[in-house]
Every structure is written in structure tokens, then in C-alpha cells.
Amino acid sequence: MKAVVMAGGEGTRLRPMTANQPKPLLPVVNRPIMEHVLRLLKRHGFDDTVVTVQFLATLIRNYFGDGEELGMTLRYVAEEVPLGTAGSVKNAEEHLRGEPFIVISGDALTDIDLTDMVRFHRENGAMVTIGLKRVANPLEFGIIIVDDDGRIQRFLEKPTWGQVFSDTVNTGIYIMEPEVLEHVAAGESVDWSSDVFPKLLKDGAPLYGYIADGYWEDVGTHESYLRAQADVLSGRVDVEIDGFEVSPGIWVAEGAEVDPDVVLKGPLYVGDYAKVEAGAELREFTVLGSNVVVRSDAFLHRAVIHDNVYVGTRANLRGCVVGKNTDIMAGTRVEEGTVVGEECVIESEAYLANDIKVYPFKTIEAGAVVNANVIWESKGQRSLFGPRGVSGLINVEITPELAVRLASAYATTLKKGAVVTASRDVSRAARTLKRAVVSALTAAAINVQDLEAAPLPLARFHTSQSGLSGGIALRTTPGDPQSVDIVFLDPSGADLSPAAQRKLERVFSRQEYRRAFPGEIAELSFPSRSVEAYTQEILRSIDLSGVDEANLKVVVDCAGGTGSLILPALLSRIGADVLTVNNRLDEASPTDTLAKQMRDLQRLGELVASARADFGVRFDPVAERLQLVDGSGQLVDSERALLVVLDLVAAERGGGRVALPVTTTRVAEQVARFHGVQVQWTPTAIDELTKAALAEDIIFAADGRGGFVIPEFSRTSDGIAAFVRLVGLVARTKMSLNQIDQRIPQAHLLRRSVPTPWAVKGSVMREVVEAAQGREIDTTDGVRVIEPDGSWALVLPDTAEAVTHLWAEGPDDDTAQRLLEEWAAVVERAEG
Numbered sequence: 057m058k059a060v061v062m063a064g065g066e067g068t069r070l071r072p073m074t075a076n077q078p079k080p081l082l083p084v085v086n087r088p089i090m091e092h093v094l095r096l097l098k099r100h101g102f103d104d105t106v107v108t109v110q111f112l113a114t115l116i117r118n119y120f121g122d123g124e125e126l127g128m129t130l131r132y133v134a135e136e137v138p139l140g141t142a143g144s145v146k147n148a149e150e151h152l153r154g155e156p157f158i159v160i161s162g163d164a165l166t167d168i169d170l171t172d173m174v175r176f177h178r179e180n181g182a183m184v185t186i187g188l189k190r191v192a193n194p195l196e197f198g199i200i201i202v203d204d205d206g207r208i209q210r211f212l213e214k215p216t217w218g219q220v221f222s223d224t225v226n227t228g229i230y231i232m233e234p235e236v237l238e239h240v241a242a243g244e245s246v247d248w249s250s251d252v253f254p255k256l257l258k259d260g261a262p263l264y265g266y267i268a269d270g271y272w273e274d275v276g277t278h279e280s281y282l283r284a285q286a287d288v289l290s291g292r293v294d295v296e297i298d299g300f301e302v303s304p305g306i307w308v309a310e311g312a313e314v315d316p317d318v319v320l321k322g323p324l325y326v327g328d329y330a331k332v333e334a335g336a337e338l339r340e341f342t343v344l345g346s347n348v349v350v351r352s353d354a355f356l357h358r359a360v361i362h363d364n365v366y367v368g369t370r371a372n373l374r375g376c377v378v379g380k381n382t383d384i385m386a387g388t389r390v391e392e393g394t395v396v397g398e399e400c401v402i403e404s405e406a407y408l409a410n411d412i413k414v415y416p417f418k419t420i421e422a423g424a425v426v427n428a429n430v431i432w433e434s435k436g437q438r439s440l441f442g443p444r445g446v447s448g449l450i451n452v453e454i455t456p457e458l459a460v461r462l463a464s465a466y467a468t469t470l471k472k473g474a475v476v477t478a479s480r481d482v483s484r485a486a487r488t489l490k491r492a493v494v495s496a497l498t499a500a501a502i503n504v505q506d507l508e509a510a511p512l513p514l515a516r517f518h519t520s521q522s523g524l525s526g527g528i529a530l531r532t533t534p535g536d537p538q539s540v541d542i543v544f545l546d547p548s549g550a551d552l553s554p555a556a557q558r559k560l561e562r563v564f565s566r567q568e569y570r571r572a573f574p575g576e577i578a579e580l581s582f583p584s585r586s587v588e589a590y591t592q593e594i595l596r597s598i599d600l601s602g603v604d605e606a607n608l609k610v611v612v613d614c615a616g617g618t619g620s621l622i623l624p625a626l627l628s629r630i631g632a633d634v635l636t637v638n639n640r641l642d643e644a645s646p647t648d649t650l651a652k653q654m655r656d657l658q659r660l661g662e663l664v665a666s667a668r669a670d671f672g673v674r675f676d677p678v679a680e681r682l683q684l685v686d687g688s689g690q691l692v693d694s695e696r697a698l699l700v701v702l703d704l705v706a707a708e709r710g711g712g713r714v715a716l717p718v719t720t721t722r723v724a725e726q727v728a729r730f731h732g733v734q735v736q737w738t739p740t741a742i743d744e745l746t747k748a749a750l751a752e753d754i755i756f757a758a759d760g761r762g763g764f765v766i767p768e769f770s771r772t773s774d775g776i777a778a779f780v781r782l783v784g785l786v787a788r789t790k791m792s793l794n795q796i797d798q799r800i801p802q803a804h805l806l807r808r809s810v811p812t813p814w815a816v817k818g819s820v821m822r823e824v825v826e827a828a829q830g831r832e833i834d835t836t837d838g839v840r841v842i843e844p845d846g847s848w849a850l851v852l853p854d855t856a857e858a859v860t861h862l863w864a865e866g867p868d869d870d871t872a873q874r875l876l877e878e879w880a881a882v883v884e885r886a887e888g
């Protein structure tokens with residue numbers, strides 16, 4: 057006996073889960089509903105099966121193929137237009153002639169004994185046997201009355217409670233004799249229950265109802281979908297679960313990693329190659345699909361998570377469904393009955409209320425509170441570029457596929473035959489992604505000079521000095537070993553300007569990538585003297601007079617980063633006694649976490665003090681920034697280090713201008729003025745500081761976060777050049793860093809960040825301007841409100857995240873704190 061599986065339904069009530077995939081492919085405990093149906097058929101001997109398809113038919117064909125993996129033979133019959141339940145079977149008539157056949161829905165979960173149903177059909181000589189099931193609420197189903205022998209007496213489709221006369225409903229499982237198809241018109245929309253069966257009953261045909269004892273659930277609503285998962289996990293339905301029951305009710309599939317410190321309260325299921333980190337809690341009826349990642353301290357209860365989903369730390373998911381390839385970021389809360397479609401991004405701290413539907417390919421902004429369905433527009437304004445280029449979680453937000461598309465977009469903005477650099481930090485992730493980047497660039501007719509692992513300042517220098525068209529550098533995000541930054545460089549080695557970023561983003565969003573013809577595939581080369589050229593130019597450009605006579609002793613911490621590739625050769629030539637630590641490539645720690653920083657700085661301070669060194673320097677892992685330790689072994693914080701170096705440069709030069717971001721303490725203005733130097737205040741964006749440093753009279757620039765620009769060598773931030781410049785300054789001034797620090801006034805600058813949804817950022821800034829009426833304001837970047845006594849507060853919306861940053865400075869901490877609270881209250885009030 058052959059089988060017909062009806063798999064053409066759209067499942068409109070299950071949207072957005074079925075917005076991009078047919079209902080039969082919805083997973084129940086990590087297997088499509090239709091796979092459970094086919095396995096049931098196979099178990100009862102129905103291995104020759106016809107599948108009727110209509111909505112997104114190709115996806116079903118591609119998934120199941122010819123049925124070989126299931127040990128079955130599958131044939132597909134497609135409907136050009138919907139033909140109804142009977143019309144679709146009629147459409148497959150050529151495969152069903154000459155013998156009885158069974159019809160079963162591909163989107164209902166069941167373990168009904170089909171063998172016994174066939175026996176019942178044959179013993180009664182039925183033309184049609186309809187599978188029946190007793191249910192508590194029959195309103196959504198067709199009711200059927202049978203006599204004591206099982207012969208059908210009456211049909212009623214989807215009754216009201218006033219019409220309910222039985223609790224036995226039609227399961228959509230039929231066993232039929234082939235002559236039944238003679239009663240179905242070809243090419244027309246015909247239904248079994250409303251058209252064919254009532255007519256056969258009226259004509260006296262032998263129609264029987266088989267009341268089944270097994271499990272049956274019509275997975276037609278979100279509630280029934282969640283219920284089906286729970287029923288499988290609870291053992292109420294006899295289906296195969298792919299995995300191992302490691303303890304009662306706890307199912308774990310092949311390759312899954314569940315940390316021993318995860319709290320597991322079954323029944324639950326963890327799919328193949330899923331990863332659950334320590335501190336996470338999975339509770340009853342949770343289902344994780346394949347390749348799902350659940351980070352530490354996440355909480356999931358009755359949550360059904362489809363394949364390739366990322367669940368961030370502290371996320372809280374209850375009674376919800378999350379579609380495949382979606383990212384649920386840190387601190388997100390998703391409530392009961394909510395369904396998130398595939399390929400969505402729910403950013404950190406977002407809140408999705410009960411019974412919300414988020415359709416595929418949407419972004420919910422950080423901190424958003426969503427109380428209505430998200431169907432047409434995203435609730436976020438996430439841009440491609442952030443303050444550090446394109447950043448995101450490795451293999452979640454930043455994948456090799458994304459790297460290829462980004463590099464292809466960048467290549468499209470350049471002329472064919474252009475030459476760019478490619479470089480990376482020491483991490484495996486950056487190495488992997490750079491290979492994807494290089495392939496995409498050369499495939500788009502862009503020649504690549506691969507600097508391999510190199511300090512970011514070296515990549516910037518080589519790009520600017522070699523007349524290249526730009527470059528791409530990949531590095532682990534500072535402070536976050538789980539993330540990576542893709543930094544795009546312009547011909548001067550600086551970060552792309554906002555205008556160039558927008559051009560690249562337009563190409564990326566439209567996917568209008570250029571491809572080279574076979575003869576245009578570009579070349580990959582490996583420059584051999586880039587390190588030598590870089591060190592020679594530093595020694596030629598930066599004044600090191602007086603170093604030999606000063607007998608300086610310095611301790612340098614390379615932080616296990618790419619600075620280790622430059623510093624040994626350079627330090628031997630600057631004339632100071634240098635002790636180096638962490639002078640190696642540390643692939644295991646490619647970025648600075650706070651704990652690593654503090655540990656290394658404490659050790660650096662101890663070494664400086666014990667060696668009686670003049671000062672110590674610690675580079676970041678890409679040698680772009682540095683931190684200072686004075687001769688007593690005490691850390692000089694980044695803002696204070698800016699003032700110390702500024703004082704040294706200004707005292708030596710005695711004129712010119714320095715470029716500093718508006719967020720810098722105004723003590724910098726006092727220091728500069730004392731030495732006859734002017735301050736040019738710039739916006740906080742990195743490219744703005746770089747642009748300001750291009751002016752001929754700029755003698756120094758810094759960002760207040762350990763980044764220094766030494767204009768006589770380069771117009772971009774360079775930790776190595778800044779260190780060499782500092783050695784020369786300290787040697788000639790004959791003062792210790794501690795002495796210089798003590799002569800600079802103390803600053804009282806405080807900072808705070810306030811969560812601000814994208815939708816209200818404009819109104820927040822308008823409210824700030826209105827609240828500042830009557831006071832002096834500066835709009836270089838954000839709104840800086842200046843008080844009559846010189847105290848000031850700056851309100852600046854973040855360009856990449858849903859927050860507003862505030863700074864306040866006064867003559868003392870109390871005044872600064874009062875200002876900070878005043879303007880934070882203005883921002884919070886404006887948010888409404």
C-alpha cells in the first residue's frame with residue numbers, strides 16, 4: 057500500500073515561523089514535523105510515498121530528496137494552484153492507480169497505529185476509512201458521528217458549541233480505495249470533508265471511522281506547536297528523539313557541549329553541536345536546535361530555539377519560539393507566547409512583551425520595549441560601522457560570509473587593479489577572517505599586500521607610505537575576546553571617513569558587488585621589508601637627542617601582541633636601557649580584558665619599582681595605544697597620561713596647536729596655555745582627530761584613551777611612535793613623570809551613560825538645547841553647556857548604540873556630580 061503525504065499547506069496561523077518555510081518543515085524536538093510523519097509511515101511499512109507540495113515546495117524537496125536517507129522512496133507532485141485536500145491527491149492519481157492508499161497530513165504530529173487502521177479498513181470492506189480522535193475542544197475540527205460498528209453516520213465541519221454532538225474529530229488520516237478518486241474532479245479545488253465525503257455518504261458508500269488510541273496533535277497554532285514539543289519530551293507521543301538520554305528527561309545530541317555547571321531541569325533537549333556555557337539554566341520543555349550557543353547566566357524555560365541561534369549572556373526566554381539564524385543579545389528578555397522569526401537581531405537589553413510576533417530579517421534595537429508586532433519595519437537603526445570599524449561577535453555577527461561580502465563591497469568602491477594591505481592581530485579568528493577577506497579582494501581585481509600578523513600602526517604606515525589605495529585590518533575587539541573588529545583604511549592609513557563608510561555601506565546593502573573576469577583576478581604578495589622601513593622612519597623622524605647621555609632605564613610590556621614583532625629591533629637602537637616583558641605572540645589572549653590589564657599593570661609597576669626604572673609602558677595587543685607607569689610603579693591613568701605627555705611636548709615646542717577631543721578635561725587648556733600652545737577641540741570620532749592632525753601647525757594630538765598622534769612621524773594614532781617620542785622628551789627634560797604629574801592641576805571630570813532608544817535621540821537633544829537656554833553652548837560634538845564659572849557638561853548621543861553619553865567637569869567633584877545628575881535628569885525626562 058502506498059502513502060500520500062500532504063505537504064502543501066502555508067500554515068498562516070503559525071506565522072512568522074512559516075513566513076519563510078513551509079509548515080511541514082517546522083522542527084519538533086529538532087526534526088521537521090514531516091520527518092516524524094515519514095518515520096511513522098516507514099515504521100508501519102509504507103516506504104513508497106507520494107508527497108503533494110505547493111507552498112515553498114523546493115524547500116521540502118531539497119530537505120528530503122528522494123527519501124534514501126530515510127530508507128523510503130519519495131515522489132513529489134506539485135500543485136500550480138491550491139487544489140484543496142482532495143484535489144491535491146487527485147493531482148497525484150497517476151502514482152496511485154490499482155491499489156488502496158493511505159493519506160496523511162505532513163504537518164500533524166501523531167503516533168497512531170496505522171497497521172491496525174489498515175486491518176480495520178480491510179475487515180470492514182470500506183471504501184474510505186477516516187482516522188478519528190477524541191479531543192477536549194472539537195471547535196477547530198470536523199466532527200464525525202459513527203455507529204457501533206464504526207460506520208459513519210454524519211459530518212459537521214468546524215461547528216459552534218451549539219452544534220457539537222460528539223468529541224470525535226477528523227484527523228485528516230484516510231485509507232482509501234483507488235476508485236474514490238473517480239469522485240474528484242480533476243484540476244479543481246475539492247476538499248474531502250466538505251465535498252467528497254458527504255456526497256459518498258449520501259450515496260450509501262461504505263465510509264468508516266477508526267477511533268484511534270494513539271497521540272495526535274494538529275500543529276496549527278503557536279500554542280499547539282509548543283505543546284507538541286512538550287508532549288514529545290514528556291513521552292506522550294512515540295517518536296524517535298535524535299540523541300542520548302544522559303539522565304531522565306535530559307536529551308543531548310551528538311557533538312553538543314554542555315558545561316557541568318549548567319543547571320538542567322528536564323525534560324529538555326539540546327541539539328547536535330549546540331554549546332551551553334557554565335551558569336546558564338535550561339528548564340522544562342526547552343528545546344535547543346543544532347549549533348545553538350547559549351552563553352553564561354542565560355535562562356530558558358519552555359523556549360523552543362531553532363538552528364544556529366545565539367543566546368547572549370543574561371538573556372531570559374520563557375515560553376517563546378526563536379527562528380533559525382537569529383541573534384538574541386545579552387540581557388534580552390522574551391516573554392510568553394512571543395515568536396521571533398529567522399535572521400533577526402534582538403539587541404542587548406531589549407524587552408519583547410507577551411504574544412509579540414517579530415517577522416524575519418528584523419532588528420530590535422538595544423534597550424527597546426516592544427509591545428506590538430514587528431512586521432514591516434525594524435525597531436532598530438543599527439548601522440554597519442561603529443567606532444571601531446565593523447564590529448561583532450565572532451561567528452555570530454561577524455562570519456566568514458559577512459567578511460567576504462564586506463571585502464567585496466570595499467573592493468567595488470576602488471578601481472580595478474588597485475593595491476591594498478591586509479593585516480591582522482595574533483588571534484585565530486582574525487587569521488581565518490583575513491583569508492576570506494583576501495580571497496574576496498583578489499576575486500574583485502584588487503591586488504593585496506599581505507602584512508600577515510602586524511601592529512595596526514605598521515599597517516597604517518605601510519598603507520600611507522606605499523601609495524596604496526587603502527587596507528583592511530582585523531583585530532579582536534578591545535576588552536571582548538568573543539568579538540572582532542574589521543577596520544577599513546583609506547590611502548593615508550587612517551580609518552575611512554564617514555562619507556567613504558556610507559559609500560561602502562550602500563554597496564553592501566544593495567549587494568552590488570563587482571566581479572573580475574578570469575584574466576583580471578588580482579595578485580597576492582608579501583612585502584619583505586615593511587618592519588625595517590617602519591622602524592627606520594621612526595628613528596629618522598623622531599628626536600632622540602639626549603637619550604644616550606640620560607642613561608634612562610625603561611620597562612616595556614608588549615602584552616603578548618603584535619608589537620613584539622617590532623619592538624626588539626627598535627629598542628636596541630634608541631639608546632635607553634630597556635627591559636621587555638610579554639615579548640611574544642600570545643594567541644590565547646589576543647585582546648585586553650580588564651583583569652588581564654590590571655594583572656599586567658601591577659606586575660609592570662613592581663618591575664619598574666624594583667629595577668628603579670624611570671618609567672614603564674604597556675602597549676595594547678595591536679600597539680596602537682599605551683599606558684604609563686611612573687618611576688614609583690604607580691599607574692598614570694589615561695586622561696592623566698594625556699596631560700603629562702601634553703606638558704612635555706608643549707614645554708619643548710613652546711608654540712603651535714594641539715588637537716584634543718571635546719571630552720578632554722579643560723585642565724589641558726591650562727597646561728597648553730602655560731607653554732604658549734593653543735588647543736583645537738575636535739569631535740570625538742577617530743577620523744576627526746586624524747583630520748585635525750593633518751594641519752601643519754599641529755604639534756600633538758591625543759584621544760584621552762591611550763592613543764597619541766605624533767605628527768612629525770604619522771597623522772594616525774601610533775603607540776610605538778608615541779613611546780619613542782616619550783623617551784626623547786623624558787631624556788631631555790631631566791624630570792620624572794611623577795614630577796611632571798605633580799605640577800599639573802587635578803581634574804574633576806565625571807562621565808555617565810544613559811540608555812536612549814534610537815527613536816527619541818533627536819527629541820532628547822532638542823530638549824537639552826531648550827534646557828540650556830540662557831547659557832553658553834558649544835556644538836562641536838553633541839551639546840556642551842558651559843556655566844558662568846567655567847564648569848561644563850557635554851551631552852553626546854552614541855553613533856552606534858542606543859545610549860547617550862554625558863560628561864561634566866567642575867572645580868571639584870561635588871560640582872561635577874551635581875552637573876552630571878542635572879543633565880542626566882534632562883535626558884531621562886526627554887525620553888518620556
